[in-house]
Amino acid sequence: MTDASAPADAHWFDWHPGRLDPSTTAESLIRELPGPVRFRLAGRDRSRRRALTTLLHGNEPSGVRALVRYLVEGRTPATDVLGFLGAVEAARVEPFFSHRFVEGGRDLNRCFRAPFRGPEGALAQACLETLSAETPEALVDLHNTSGRGPAYAVVTETRSAHDALATLFADHLIVTDLQLGTLFEATTPLCPSVVVECGGVGDPAADAVAYEGLCRFLESDSVTTDARHRLDVFTHPVRVELAPGQRVAFARRPVPGVDVVLDPDLDRHNFGTIIPGETLGWITEDGLGSLQVRSASAVGPVGHLLTERAGRLVAAATFRPLMITTRADIAESDCLFYAVAVAPRRPEATASAR
Ligand SMILES: [Zn+2]
Structure with a gap:
């Protein structure tokens, strides 16, 4: 053939x-x-x-x-x-x-x-x-x-x-x-x-x-x-990644020994809007260091987008998540998701103006 x-x-x-x-x-x-x-x-x-x-x-x-x-x-x-x-x-x-x-x-x-x-x-x-x-x-x-x-x-x-x-x-x-x-x-x-x-x-x-x-x-x-x-x-999403050598799990509760655990249904938010306080998963107290944000010009901490609150990984800002994966191997070898920040009072100005 x-x-x-x-x-x-x-x-x-x-x-x-x-x-x-x-x-x-x-x-x-x-x-x-x-x-x-x-x-x-x-x-x-x-x-x-x-x-x-x-x-x-x-x-x-x-x-x-x-x-x-x-x-x-x-x-x-x-x-x-x-x-x-x-x-x-x-x-x-x-x-x-x-x-x-x-x-x-x-x-x-x-x-x-x-x-x-x-x-x-x-x-x-x-x-x-x-x-x-x-x-x-x-x-x-x-x-x-x-x-x-x-x-x-x-x-x-x-x-x-x-x-x-x-x-x-x-x-x-x-x-x-x-x-x-x-x-x-x-x-x-x-x-x-x-x-x-x-x-x-x-x-x-x-x-x-x-x-x-x-x-x-x-x-x-x-x-x-x-x-x-x-x-x-x-325009210009940033990548939310694991820091080098870190592991992620997808589960509905914390996983012993894993710093970053994400909701296995997180991809329901693809192209939606995540608002401050929304839970994305679970994270240890030191877990934020397991995450990093990559833009075209720099790699930095994730704190402007995500934070830890009583063991939960929650949004610290309003953003639109894209390309969320729920496969740990892809999250570890590529990235967890992309995010476009949304200005709090004028979301249409950043997210979808054209
Ligand atoms: Zn591909």
């Missing part, structure tokens, strides 16, 4: 998908691919191309499910498509789509900047070299969140082309100045680039967002000129 036997170079395989058999699933495809792949689709207009990347995280299947459905249906894109599937090896670690990256490896979507260390760095560098040489008119990178929540797009620059791309998939837009070494940070100078977080892993609505958005992205004559609707915009 998969014609992907010839390595393009040491880092990936060139995959020539054609029309896939109707029995193909994301799982069966991932089982057959030899590793990370670059692929191309021929469009109606061969003079232009768009870039599609997905599966940079092996536990985020909505993008590859959308691609499989698209290829099974034998649809024709408006332009040529240059695509990458990244963390194929991580995705097929049993149970399928459970590992963000392979054990002992690196998070591929933190490797798109120098120094390009290890196999993930080499793959990222090769991917960027191809994208740079082929000048796509736009790039979309499809992901899932590990917690529940609506779809949203992430950009590093507020330009009308980015808004137009975001509205192919989502109603919410996050503008970030955090530099994490992600693909879309590196490609934004090359072409309008957005990350789309399609929704939570395992949520059928997220798969639908990915598929419907993918069809719009691949088949519209223009994808960078007209926003389809207004966006709810969140």
Whole structure:
């Protein structure tokens, strides 16, 4: 089924998908691919191309499910498509789509900047070299969140082309100045680039967002000129992280020996508003030191957002939390959540003005 036997170079395989058999699933495809792949689709207009990347995280299947459905249906894109599937090896670690990256490896979507260390760095560098040489008119990178929540797009620059791309998939837009070494940070100078977080892993609505958005992205004559609707915009969220070496648990009560315990339903607050005094979990008296806040310019204490009150971790300010995870491994290797501060009396001025 998969014609992907010839390595393009040491880092990936060139995959020539054609029309896939109707029995193909994301799982069966991932089982057959030899590793990370670059692929191309021929469009109606061969003079232009768009870039599609997905599966940079092996536990985020909505993008590859959308691609499989698209290829099974034998649809024709408006332009040529240059695509990458990244963390194929991580995705097929049993149970399928459970590992963000392979054990002992690196998070591929933190490797798109120098120094390009290890196999993930080499793959990222090769991917960027191809994208740079082929000048796509736009790039979309499809992901899932590990917690529940609506779809949203992430950009590093507020330009009308980015808004137009975001509205192919989502109603919410996050503008970030955090530099994490992600693909879309590196490609934004090359072409309008957005990350789309399609929704939570395992949520059928997220798969639908990915598929419907993918069809719009691949088949519209223009994808960078007209926003389809207004966006709810969140500007420059900070990351709330564990301090290095700290552990977190998700439970409904304190856990002996763990400084930071978060409510396992915390992700119900994604894109909502948390007000001062609201309980997020439990924390030891010294536990605030286990947390830190990272902005684009600094890493500092968490005290302006969160505090300890009688053993509980409570909000110290009004903020809107985004990308809350409820998986301890992801919270420990990436972050607990992002937060956008809200001015107490004029929330609309900070949170959603546009
Ligand atoms: Zn991801």
